Amino acid sequence: MADNPDDSLEETRAALAPTLDATAAILPLLVRPKPPRFDPGLNERWQAACKRLSSAWSERHTGDMDAIRSAIFSLLAIALESKDTNVLRLSEALASACDRLEDPTPPLRTIAALSACIECLGDYGGLEHDAFMERASHFAGRLEASAVAAVYTRSAILDRLFVSEARDKIERLHDALSALPPDAYALKTETEDLIQQAEHLELWGIVQMGHQLLRLVTEHNDLDNDQTRAATLDLLHALDTAIDAVDV
The missing domain is CATH 1.20.120 (Four Helix Bundle (Hemerythrin (Met), subunit A))
Incomplete structure (x- = not known):
């Protein structure tokens, strides 16, 4: 006589019960959000300064550099407050690149690096963006490299x-x-x-x-x-x- 399928099913459930209970206990830990790396208020100010910088950069052809300089100095002040080396390095690189814009002939590489960096800073999350630290290192290096004026060969x-x-x-x-x-x-x-x-x-x-x-x-x-x-x-x-x- 064949075993009762219902009995077999109950036995299987009973055997798996401890594993399922353990899994159910772990799942909330897996989906728990990461604690913020920075103070939320500081991150909000960072994002606001990034927004001002993006707006000022888009209007740079009017010749007004004060708004760009002001936004970058705000980022630098927030970076100092954050005490994070990556954030500070990026902000200092932005400030140095901004100084190069005062040259009679600003380096093309500096303008391109600033454009790419400022566009990236507008992404959601600000300092808490998952890729922020990697991006900060990348753009800081790119901005620093652009400080070395390249010889431009006309085409x-x-x-x-x-x-x-x-x-x-x-x-x-x-x-x-x-x-x-x-x-x-x-x-x-x-x-x-x-x-x-x-x-x-x-x-x-x-x-x-x-x-x-x-x-x-x-x-x-x-x-x-x-x-x-x-x-x-x-x-x-x-x-x-x-x-x-x-x-x-």
Whole structure:
């Protein structure tokens, strides 16, 4: 006569009961959240400073460096308070890289390293992000390495591509200025794009003139005023001449 299946099932359950109970007791320990590495208030201030830095960096083409410097100094103060070597090293590297932006010709590697680092700092969690320490070490090293100015070798192909695109932008800037009323938004966005492209190629004369044009179109609401229009046209002409000089 065959064994009763129900009896066999009960025996199996009884045999497994201690293992299942032990597993059930361990599971809450496995899913328990990690204790924070930093004071929550300190991390909130870090994230707020990172947000200010990201906003200031995105507006750097207006030529205002004070907001960037202020946000980085806030991060440095928080890093000192944290007493964490990785956080402090990253903040010091950011401060040193920010100083290089004051150079007449800021190194391209420094700008690229700052852009990547600031973008990464905006990720959720702030100092408590699972990958923060690894990222802090990576970006601190990258920022420190960028402090050594690299010799930039100009590329004729990149120069020609820039000139072609820049001439198109100058034409669109003229069209925006000629519109009735002048298209302030198009003037601002096209100028910002021109500055960014010139910055990548370290064409600092064009970058400087681009900043002058950007300040003009953002600080004046009377773009159809004869004096403002004349000043804008003068800058567009100067930019056009500088762009032509690249293609030699």
